[in-house]
Amino acid sequence: MKLLMFLIATATALSLSFGLAPAHAGDSFLSIEQYGAANEFGSSQYGRRNRLTIYQNGRDNSSINSQEGEYNRGVIGQDGFGHFTDTYQRGRHNIVGIAQFGAGHTAITTQDGHGNAIGVIQAGRGNGANVTQVGRGNVSVIVQD
Amino acid sequence: MKGFVMASILTPLAASLLPLSLAWAALGMPVNGNGTGAQEEQTAPLRPHCQLRIDDDGESIVLEGVVFARRSASGSYDLRVSQQSAGGSSDIVQSGDFIVESGSTASLGTVSLSNGITRYVARLTVQWDDGAAHCVAEAPKRRKAKLFDEKNTLPGEGPVASSPVQPHLDPLDKPAPK
Numbered sequence A: 001m002k003l004l005m006f007l008i009a010t011a012t013a014l015s016l017s018f019g020l021a022p023a024h025a026g027d028s029f030l031s032i033e034q035y036g037a038a039n040e041f042g043s044s045q046y047g048r049r050n051r052l053t054i055y056q057n058g059r060d061n062s063s064i065n066s067q068e069g070e071y072n073r074g075v076i077g078q079d080g081f082g083h084f085t086d087t088y089q090r091g092r093h094n095i096v097g098i099a100q101f102g103a104g105h106t107a108i109t110t111q112d113g114h115g116n117a118i119g120v121i122q123a124g125r126g127n128g129a130n131v132t133q134v135g136r137g138n139v140s141v142i143v144q145d
Numbered sequence B: 001m002k003g004f005v006m007a008s009i010l011t012p013l014a015a016s017l018l019p020l021s022l023a024w025a026a027l028g029m030p031v032n033g034n035g036t037g038a039q040e041e042q043t044a045p046l047r048p049h050c051q052l053r054i055d056d057d058g059e060s061i062v063l064e065g066v067v068f069a070r071r072s073a074s075g076s077y078d079l080r081v082s083q084q085s086a087g088g089s090s091d092i093v094q095s096g097d098f099i100v101e102s103g104s105t106a107s108l109g110t111v112s113l114s115n116g117i118t119r120y121v122a123r124l125t126v127q128w129d130d131g132a133a134h135c136v137a138e139a140p141k142r143r144k145a146k147l148f149d150e151k152n153t154l155p156g157e158g159p160v161a162s163s164p165v166q167p168h169l170d171p172l173d174k175p176a177p178k
Helices: A002-020 B002-026 B038-043
Strands: A029-037 A040-046 A051-059 A062-068 A073-081 A084-090 A095-103 A106-112 A117-125 A127-134 A138-144 B049-056 B060-069 B073-085 B088-100 B104-114 B117-128 B131-139 B165-168
Touching: A029 A040, A040 A051, A051 A062, A062 A073, A073 A084, A084 A095, A095 A106, A095 A127, A106 A117, A117 A127, A117 B088, A127 A138, A138 B073, A138 B088, B049 B117, B049 B131, B060 B073, B060 B088, B060 B117, B060 B131, B073 B104, B088 B104, B104 B117
Parallel strands: A029 A051, A040 A062, A051 A073, A062 A084, A073 A095, A084 A106, A095 A117, A106 A127, A117 A138, A127 B088, A138 B104
Antiparallel strands: B049 B060, B060 B104, B073 B088, B073 B117, B117 B131, B131 B165
8 A cells, every 4th residue: 555655656746757857958048138239149949839039239239149959939129230140940830030220131041841930020221131041830011111 | 319310211111021921911811711612613623723812902912822722632832023113123032931721721821012113023932742822923024914714713802803813724724423
């Protein structure tokens, strides 16, 4: 009887531990702010449910970032002149959002997978966006105003 | 100060991602669930054909590439959209594989553009084992657009009123036997 109770308790604890702490890489959060000119930033995240937030203010700043996995999110904000950002996401159900305010910005973003989404907002003059999505069921939204 | 600046960046971004996520969610739904009528089934081409659906609500222009086939088919697609506006220019490329069930429509990808653009051109190519179909949509129109007639309209749909869509069907397509 004690052995049976022990087994039941062990199985219950094991089930709960699986539910509460699934074994997977990811869930990392990265947030960066840079001010001034000619700053450069690069990052890579692997796994699922990673978060990336970048804000650059000034001129001629750049960021190059990649996320490989699923359910990743990337948000890049750039304010000023002549900024550059290049993002790459590989996997499914990834989302990247890029907002650039000012003039002469360039945004390049690539997604490889299915069910991905890209949003690019560029407010100002002389901005350029290059969006590539490989897979099915992808959505891209471009706002240039 | 930093918080204010971040908020000024993230607020419009969040506002834009809301319709983005809605459109994304909508992709999971069948594009055309109306089935096929007998007459439409007879007039639809045997081979797959493509269409660029355009929804202009005055604030944004949404282009959706779709493929229709009377028989189940699979292949690849390539959707390219180029647009120019006072604010700049952008090039969007969506590509990949598709599978479409017999007599149904499959959504390939969706692109949303702001309505402030001065010009856009969208080209969709759908390829399968022994053929290909091409669709082009552009605004403003360079030449008189060929509007959809019944033969080129997808089952369950009426003519696309505002459509600058010009489907280029494969000349090898034969009318269905009655």
